[in-house]
Amino acid sequence: MSITLPIVTLLDIEPTGNFALNFTAPTEAGLGVVNPTSNTTKWINYTSAIASAGLTRRVTASVNQVIPGVNIRLQAAAASGMGGGILGTSAGQVTLTTTAVTIISGIGGAFTGNGVSNGHQLTISLVPNTYANLSARTNTPVVITYTITE
Numbered sequence: 001m002s003i004t005l006p007i008v009t010l011l012d013i014e015p016t017g018n019f020a021l022n023f024t025a026p027t028e029a030g031l032g033v034v035n036p037t038s039n040t041t042k043w044i045n046y047t048s049a050i051a052s053a054g055l056t057r058r059v060t061a062s063v064n065q066v067i068p069g070v071n072i073r074l075q076a077a078a079a080s081g082m083g084g085g086i087l088g089t090s091a092g093q094v095t096l097t098t099t100a101v102t103i104i105s106g107i108g109g110a111f112t113g114n115g116v117s118n119g120h121q122l123t124i125s126l127v128p129n130t131y132a133n134l135s136a137r138t139n140t141p142v143v144i145t146y147t148i149t150e
Contacts, residue, residue: 081118085110
């Protein structure tokens with residue numbers, strides 16, 4: 001008998017599609033802009049089968065552009081749902097830039113389950129960082145890129 005178990009590295013975001021985060025203008029002079037409500041609709045799903053004595057995997061995230069005066073924050077929750085194995089550990093809340101930052105580490109041989117409510121729920125939020133750098137803009141697309149790697 002011969003058995004084959006391939007090395008597997010798969011990752012996706014569920015559900016697919018875009019979402020909008022919009023600041024709201026204050027209603028009283030002297031107040032700051034109102035931060036948008038955080039988005040919690042996205043989930044990271046992955047499957048990982050590593051080589052014997054291989055390195056654990058991690059998930060990184062980056063954005064295609066930063067918005068002057070605004071921090072784009074992301075937090076992966078602890079894994080939940082129908083998965084099993086050595087699931088990754090969240091790095092907590094991070095601020096995204098054009099340089100990839102680890103958001104989940106320590107993934108071994110594991111699977112998260114597929115779809116919403118499986119894997120790591122993502123919380124994505126926007127907050128001003130330097131008011132002097134803020135400028136009005138409309139529908140500025142920001143793409144978050146997720147990568148699973150050793």
